[in-house]
Amino acid sequence: VSDDGRWIDLALKGQTEAFGQLVLKYQDRLFNTVFHVVGHAEDAQDIVQETFVQAFLKLNSFQRRSAFFTWLYRIAFNVAITQRRRRHPMASIERTKETTRSEPVDCEAGPSQSLDNKEQCEQVRQAINRLGDEFRTALVLREIDGLSYEEIAEILDVPVGTVRSRLHRARMELKDQLKDFITT
Amino acid sequence: MSSLPTNELLSAYLDGELTAAERTEVERLLATDPAARQLLDELRALSRTLHALPKQTLSADLSQRVLQEAKRRQLEARPADVQDLPTLPHRTFRERFLSGRNLAWLSLTVGLAVLISLNEKWQKPQQMAHQIAQNPAPEGQVFDRTVASRPGPPPTMQAPADAEDRKKVVLEEKAVAGRSKRLTKAKAAPVRDDVTVSPRRSVADKPALQYEPEAAPGSAPAAMPSSPMLEQKQNLAARTQGDSSSKIGAAESSVVVVRCRISKDAAEQHSLEKLLAAHGITWQDAEQRGRGGRAMPQEKATKMAEAAKEQNALAASADVASIETTTGPTTYETNATPDQLTAVLAEFAAKPKVFAAVSVQRVPSAAELNLGQALAANRENAQKKDADKGFEFTQQVEVGGDMLNVGPSGELKMEVRNLQNAAAKDEKPQAAAKSVGKKAASQQGPRVVFVVELDAAPPAKK
Numbered sequence: 323v324s325d326d327g328r329w330i331d332l333a334l335k336g337q338t339e340a341f342g343q344l345v346l347k348y349q350d351r352l353f354n355t356v357f358h359v360v361g362h363a364e365d366a367q368d369i370v371q372e373t374f375v376q377a378f379l380k381l382n383s384f385q386r387r388s389a390f391f392t393w394l395y396r397i398a399f400n401v402a403i404t405q406r407r408r409r410h411p412m413a414s415i416e417r418t419k420e421t422t423r424s425e426p427v428d429c430e431a432g433p434s435q436s437l438d439n440k441e442q443c444e445q446v447r448q449a450i451n452r453l454g455d456e457f458r459t460a461l462v463l464r465e466i467d468g469l470s471y472e473e474i475a476e477i478l479d480v481p482v483g484t485v486r487s488r489l490h491r492a493r494m495e496l497k498d499q500l501k502d503f504i505t506t
Numbered sequence: 507m508s509s510l511p512t513n514e515l516l517s518a519y520l521d522g523e524l525t526a527a528e529r530t531e532v533e534r535l536l537a538t539d540p541a542a543r544q545l546l547d548e549l550r551a552l553s554r555t556l557h558a559l560p561k562q563t564l565s566a567d568l569s570q571r572v573l574q575e576a577k578r579r580q581l582e583a584r585p586a587d588v589q590d591l592p593t594l595p596h597r598t599f600r601e602r603f604l605s606g607r608n609l610a611w612l613s614l615t616v617g618l619a620v621l622i623s624l625n626e627k628w629q630k631p632q633q634m635a636h637q638i639a640q641n642p643a644p645e646g647q648v649f650d651r652t653v654a655s656r657p658g659p660p661p662t663m664q665a666p667a668d669a670e671d672r673k674k675v676v677l678e679e680k681a682v683a684g685r686s687k688r689l690t691k692a693k694a695a696p697v698r699d700d701v702t703v704s705p706r707r708s709v710a711d712k713p714a715l716q717y718e719p720e721a722a723p724g725s726a727p728a729a730m731p732s733s734p735m736l737e738q739k740q741n742l743a744a745r746t747q748g749d750s751s752s753k754i755g756a757a758e759s760s761v762v763v764v765r766c767r768i769s770k771d772a773a774e775q776h777s778l779e780k781l782l783a784a785h786g787i788t789w790q791d792a793e794q795r796g797r798g799g800r801a802m803p804q805e806k807a808t809k810m811a812e813a814a815k816e817q818n819a820l821a822a823s824a825d826v827a828s829i830e831t832t833t834g835p836t837t838y839e840t841n842a843t844p845d846q847l848t849a850v851l852a853e854f855a856a857k858p859k860v861f862a863a864v865s866v867q868r869v870p871s872a873a874e875l876n877l878g879q880a881l882a883a884n885r886e887n888a889q890k891k892d893a894d895k896g897f898e899f900t901q902q903v904e905v906g907g908d909m910l911n912v913g914p915s916g917e918l919k920m921e922v923r924n925l926q927n928a929a930a931k932d933e934k935p936q937a938a939a940k941s942v943g944k945k946a947a948s949q950q951g952p953r954v955v956f957v958v959e960l961d962a963a964p965p966a967k968k
Contacts, residue, residue: 338577342569350563357562367564374572379579446555464521465556471523490517497552504551 326390333381341381345374348391351467356398358462360406361451369405373398388476395477399459442503449499457492464489516542520549762847765835765957766854766864777860778958781853782838785846787954789838838956847954 326347332340349370356373357366376397377384384393450458456478463474471489475482497504512535518524519532535542768778782789842850847866854861 338573342573345569345572346567349568350561353564354562358559363562366562367568370564371568371572371575374568375575375579378572378576443559446559450556461556465553466559471518471521486514486518486523489521490514493517493549493552494513496556497548500552500555504548504555 327386330381330384330386330390333378338378341378344377344390348394349374351391352394352398355395355462355467356402358447358450358466359399359459360402361447365405369398369402372401372405376401389473392473392476395463396479399477445503446500449496452499453492453495457488457495460485460488461492461496512542513545516546517549520546520553761868762842762954763867763957764847764851764864764954765867765959767862767959769860769862770960772860773958773960778838778956781850782840782956785842785849785853787840787842787846787850789840789956835957835959838958840954840956842954 326344329340329343333344352373353366353370356369357363360366360369373394377394380397384390450461453461459478460474463469463477464471469477471482471485474485474489478485480488515524515528515532516535519529524532536546766778772778779789851864851866854864
């Protein structure tokens with residue numbers, strides 16, 4: 323039994339601290355992914371917290387046919403969709419892109435800053451934010467989080483072929499946006 | 507390289523997500539097509555750029571916040587939803603029962619019960635009846651008495667306006683003796699009454715006396731302590747019925763039952779009657795009740811007291827029973843303001859050798875009984891006695907300066923020692939007497955039934 327499985331067992335037996343361990347383990351990873359999907363740190367934190375709360379409340383429905391984090395990500399994306407509907411009930415994808423475009427991004431945080439400068443970093447993030455939701459999500463899960471196609475397909479509840487095509491289209495769009503400073 | 511599937515294969519090739527056959531196909535393409543190699547290089551560069559983005563981390567540990575929020579939602583969830591939750595064993599019955607949704611449903615249920623009850627009583631005031639369970643003691647030589655029914659609330663006895671007059675009345679009323687009361691055994695013994703005066707009493711297997719008060723339309727509402735929740739419902743009902751609030755108030759009047767055990771000597775000396783008279787509290791005359799329920803005038807009370815004194819009291823007529831030869835409690839139906847009641851109870855407390863084992867209980871009106879039944883039903887549903895211990899809709903109500911606990915069925919819980927404190931202040935009896943003089947004529951007190959039982963054991967030995 324993995325650590326995740328053991329903590330889940332303990333949490334189901336009433337030891338809530340065990341679920342706290344799961345939160346600690348996944349909160350940053352999930353936050354980083356959600357941040358790049360929603361493009362806003364506060365929204366991302368709200369979504370991550372809500373995701374863990376819902377995961378805790380629904381823990382007994384976790385069938386363990388997939389990895390815990392996969393299940394967690396699936397909850398997170400549902401939460402993100404719900405939250406955005408609640409906050410922007412009439413917003414279309416295009417309008418959403420407009421609102422996220424100007425939102426601040428933090429390009430100074432993190433240890434692995436290898437982009438040349440803060441401006442480049444911000445351009446990349448804005449380019450990501452301009453992608454359509456389904457393409458951005460697939461791209462982030464693959465490029466930022468490093469998930470496999472199968473895992474992405476499971477999280478997004480789409481076939482692997484769909485993941486492949488969405489990912490390719492996302493890359494092509496992003497490449498066009500960033501062609502000025504992408505060096506081969 | 508222009509076909510979309512081929513482009514997708516390149517992207518998947520970059521990710522290592524191709525089958526062996528697909529990989530072979532892509533590698534063959536790359537070997538022969540410079541455009542394909544160019545695209546692959548650009549995709550690799552893009553991937554590097556994306557990987558170079560700084561990782562975002564949370565500055566705080568979310569675990570405690572998450573667990574607190576999850577627990578809060580569990581408390582709000584319905585029990586049915588909560589049963590499978592991970593931390594269910596940590597949630598007490600109290601937490602589950604007192605959740606927001608449950609309280610909302612309970613409030614709705616209680617509100618409907620009160621409104622229905624009010625409506626019924628408003629339409630059929632003559633059919634109003636609620637019962638006080640009495641539990642005649644198996645031991646001792648006492649007999650059961652009760653007051654039958656009362657068509658309307660009796661006016662309170664005119665009380666002296668100042669201390670001089672009060673002294674006079676006290677002297678006059680020292681002669682007040684025992685009273686004639688109609689004996690009516692009840693057919694059944696329904697009704698709540700989980701508070702017993704004496705440990706020798708048993709609720710379940712005792713015959714009960716039936717008490718059927720009827721509130722006259724238009725009579726003044728009893729100034730009784732009631733639970734804030736009930737008052738809120740009553741106010742709501744009053745608003746919904748226009749200007750009929752006073753009638754509703756009368757219909758909602760409840761009964762305070764004061765139980766005490768008195769010594770044989772005290773019974774023979776009619777100590778209780780004298781005490782009630784001293785505080786301007788009248789009690790119901792059986793004959794008057796039969797003719798329409800007027801309260802006994804003070805003059806008649808005095809005459810009766812004198813006659814009783816001369817004739818050695820209660821044993822004289824068929825309607826008057828001797829306390830020495832009968833068994834069961836004696837009841838006195840009265841009206842008393844909270845101040846009067848407090849003053850009487852203070853005297854009880856001050857004379858423990860005369861009045862022992864005093865308890866005060868408010869028997870709820872029919873509407874309150876519905877309230878109590880609704881609460882009791884919820885408690886029964888719980889079927890967890892241990893958990894239930896922590897659950898009480900107890901509220902505090904001020905009566906005559908004492909804070910009383912109103913239990914889930916609307917009953918009052920008063921300890922005699924609280925009244926002793928009130929008596930020690932030496933203000934409340936005086937204040938009560940003063941209020942008797944000034945307010946008795948205009949202020950209609952609540953219905954108070956004094957249930958007096960002969961104390962077989964000498965109080966001094968207790």
